[in-house]
Amino acid sequence: MAGRLRAPTGRYGGKSAAQRQAERRRRFLDAALQLFGDTPGYRATTVAALSEAAGLSTRQFYEEFRTLEDVLAALHLQVNDWAEQAVLAAAADAGDLPLAERAAAIFRAYAADVTCDPRRVRITFVEIIGVSPRLEEQRLARRARWVDLIRAEAEAAAERGEAARRDYRLAATAFIGGVNGLLHDYSAGWVDATLDEVVDELVRQLLAVLRPPGREAG
Structure with missing residues (x-):
């Protein structure tokens, strides 16, 4: 689902905008599998904690998702x-x-x-x-x-x-x-x-x- 902010377009680091977006999304989902599926669980996870676990910023979170x-x-x-x-x-x-x-x-x-x-x-x-x-x-x-x-x-x-x-x-x-x-x-x-x-x-x-x-x- 699209987030509230628009992700940047164009190529960077040899990757297209679509490739970078897919990679960010995968990193957020990988981090969510760990935090939601283990400790602390979905209800105790914050956007900041998920972003930190993914190695990304909260701004990048809102480029991909609206909410947890x-x-x-x-x-x-x-x-x-x-x-x-x-x-x-x-x-x-x-x-x-x-x-x-x-x-x-x-x-x-x-x-x-x-x-x-x-x-x-x-x-x-x-x-x-x-x-x-x-x-x-x-x-x-x-x-x-x-x-x-x-x-x-x-x-x-x-x-x-x-x-x-x-x-x-x-x-x-x-x-x-x-x-x-x-x-x-x-x-x-x-x-x-x-x-x-x-x-x-x-x-x-x-x-x-x-x-x-x-x-x-x-």
Whole structure:
């Protein structure tokens, strides 16, 4: 989102204005991942502290963002984008694998990406909650994208005869809620299990949702 001040134009130091702006934005987001995702957290961070951590000035901050909420919004989207890219890559690599193997590959990729950095977990599941109606709308919109991804996988499995033919909207929504809750608790150390065990449990739950009644696991 554009800031209140206009950034300088033209080339400087061999970089274009667009390149310098992208670099500044990356540095602010990197600093925000550290401060929002660790200590002191989003609510205790100031523009001055974030700018100092990024090695930039507050003027440069306002050339890129209006508020710290804008930074949190951008960071939340970035963390979700990283996870989505990992999932889509895993889904492409899984190709025509049987449902159980494909589901395991997809969720292992998601879990590995989300939990590879505790700061990402905090941004996704903690810091974004209760900030403002705008960010709540963004959080729910991103969750809806994950629901749509599960629905698409379910419908594709139904086309292959590996899943029941039905509307998976409610099931996918409930499943994504379980995924988020379990991964949050795992990352917080509240679950006495390995990441592989967590993924295996999620895959079992998904297969239980997808398979037609009476169908045995393949």
